[in-house]
Amino acid sequence: MTRFNPNKLYKDTRNGRFMGVCAGIADYFDTRPSVIRFLTVLGALFTGVIGVLVCYMILGVVLDKKPIDMYEEPEEDKFWKQARTKPDYTRVDLHRRFEDIERRTRNMEAYMTSKHFRMNREFRDLER
Numbered sequence: 001m002t003r004f005n006p007n008k009l010y011k012d013t014r015n016g017r018f019m020g021v022c023a024g025i026a027d028y029f030d031t032r033p034s035v036i037r038f039l040t041v042l043g044a045l046f047t048g049v050i051g052v053l054v055c056y057m058i059l060g061v062v063l064d065k066k067p068i069d070m071y072e073e074p075e076e077d078k079f080w081k082q083a084r085t086k087p088d089y090t091r092v093d094l095h096r097r098f099e100d101i102e103r104r105t106r107n108m109e110a111y112m113t114s115k116h117f118r119m120n121r122e123f124r125d126l127e128r
Contacts, residue, residue, distance in 0.1 A: 009028050010065060019056070040052060
């Protein structure tokens with residue numbers, strides 16, 4: 001199975017109007033395509049229509065189509081969108097999870113090497 005890069009910008013032709021560029025950008029930044037379309041029109045009005053159209057056309061040709069089976073589960077899609085839009089939150093969340101795993105491992109090691117564990121094991125062996 002081919003795995004696709006979840007951090008790559010793709011054009012989203014299924015949800016797009018013309019070439020799927022605005023929908024792809026909206027999907028990448030986890031926002032609505034209408035917001036990106038509005039910003040594109042606003043940018044065209046302030047910077048020049050031709051420049052924005054040329055950029056749009058180049059992106060429409062250069063960007064790959066978003067694969068249908070890019071994510072195996074919806075949770076994976078949600079995770080990668082969160083990682084792209086809020087990387088610090090994701091880093092902090094992962095750090096917190098690893099600290100919790102480390103704390104539980106330390107507690108387990110402390111119990112396994114304690115006298116209570118040996119004593120409980122010996123009592124269990126006597127009951128058999």
